[in-house]
Every structure is written in C-alpha cells, then in structure tokens.
Amino acid sequence: MQSPDRVHLPTSVGYLLKEAASALRSAMEAVLRPLGMNVTHYSCLELLAQRPGLSNSELARGAFVTRQSMNVLLVALERDGLVSRAEHASSGRALPTELTPKGRRQLATASAAVWAVEVRMTASFSDAERAGLGDLLSRAVSSLRAEDPAA
Template identity: 65%
Template sequence: MSQVESQIDLSTSLGYLLKEASSTLHASMDSVLRPLGMTITHYSCLELLSQRPGLSNSELARGAFVSRQSMNVLLQSLVKDGIVTRAERPESGRVLPTALTPKGRRQLAEASAAVKAVEDRMKSNLSDSSRSSLAAMLRACVDSLADTDPSTPPAHLR
C-alpha cells in the first residue's frame, strides 16, 4: 500500500471530525463560562455533584476527565469559595464526599443555562431523529473503544 493510500482523509475521518467538534464545543463552552468566572472543569464538577451528590474526588476527576490532583486543587478552591462542602472526616475508607452548597447550586443554574444554549446552537441544524441517532452512534463508538480493553468499563459507567 502506498503512503497516499494509507493516509487518512481528514474531511471524512470520524476521529478527526469528532476532535474538531470537541474542540469547537470546548471553545464555545469556554466562551460562555469564562464571564461567569468558571472553567469547563469547574462547571463539570458542579454538574456531576448536582446529579450525583456525594461523589469522591476520584469519581469527580474521572467524570470531568482530569487527574485526581487537578480535581483536588479545584475542590479546595471551591470549598474555600463556599461553592461545595466536603466532610471533615471520611464516612468510610478515605473518601471525603462532596456536595453543592446553595451558592454552588445558584452558580450551576447560571452556568447550565449558558452551556445548554451552546448545546442547543450545536444541535440547531439537526432534526430530532438525527439528534437521537447521533447520540446513539456516539455512545456505540465510546462503548466499542472501551470494549477493546475488557478491564475498562464503558465511559458512562465510570
């Protein structure tokens, strides 16, 4: 096979298109969160805690796609700012469950509205059926890649 035959056509490469979509979404989310004094990781942390109160540092880090160390630094800042609370002592083991404060819930409500507007704009040219199909196809892609390593659970279960 020649070098030209083995090259990826970036205009049709699913991996490249996903990366481009991800980068564009990231930039758009960043542009609406920055004026609120938030990063995408900050927002992700609050959203995760809203939907699953009591998550540990490790669970939050996995859910926000950052290292445990980065999440710990963020959590310390969020505690200091009164956005989240963490138990003084672990309930069991070494886990310090984290929860949103009323201030954190207010901050999340504003950020969620801004992020939803970005997502709505992103989906605006898709029909309802196309949106459902795209979500199912993306989930299948994630699960297929996770299935290549039997020790790795699908992303939505991590």
C-alpha cells in the same frame, strides 16, 4: 476512497470528532468566562448537582481529568464556598462532596448558558438525528474501551 492503512484528515471520523469537541469547548468557555468559570469548574458543579455526594475520584472520572487535577479544583471551590467536603470518610477513604447554596446558585446561571450552547450546536438536527448522534457516540466509546484497558 482512500488507502486502507492511512488517515485522510478531512473525512476522518476521529478528526471530525476532535474538531467538534474543540469547537464545543471553545463555545462553552466563551459563555462561562464572563461567569468566572471554566469547563472543568462547571462540569464539577453539574456532576455534584445531579449526583450529590460524589468523591474526588468519581468527579475526576466524570469530568475526564485525573484525580490530582480535580483535587486542586475542589480545594479552590471549597475555598470559594461553592462546595463542602466531608471532614473524614464514613467508609473507606472517599470524602463525599456536596454543593452549597452558593454553589447551586452559580451553577443555575452556568447551566442555562451551557444548555443554550448545546441547543445551538444541535439546532439543525431533527429529533432522530440528535438521538442518532448520541447513540453513535456511545457506541464509539464502547468500542474504544472494549479492547483497550486504558481509560
């Protein structure tokens, strides 16, 4: 098939993974832009809806960015009245964050749009294929993190 220590791009799982993630990101940004949001913006709100009280660092990990990046986003979201952060930590240094009603409303619109993108992406899949893709991706993540402390 191919030489054993070399990457063949068109059939490389890594390349296809990158391509799929890129296409998904583009599609998401296309539907989020008219709503005045970007992917990280939406991800932050979605995380907060499903797990209220998350701290800046936890949100950063969930959205796959650094806590510094998430922090500048949170400052903007708080300024726009979409989230509210605790003044001071009840324990440790983590400042729990929560959605405001305004944030919840904005998220509702965005979440529906993003869901439609996900549906379109997996439109040709059977239920078994959809579940299989999720399983394979999960295992790939586990394998990557197994021997590598980074990330």
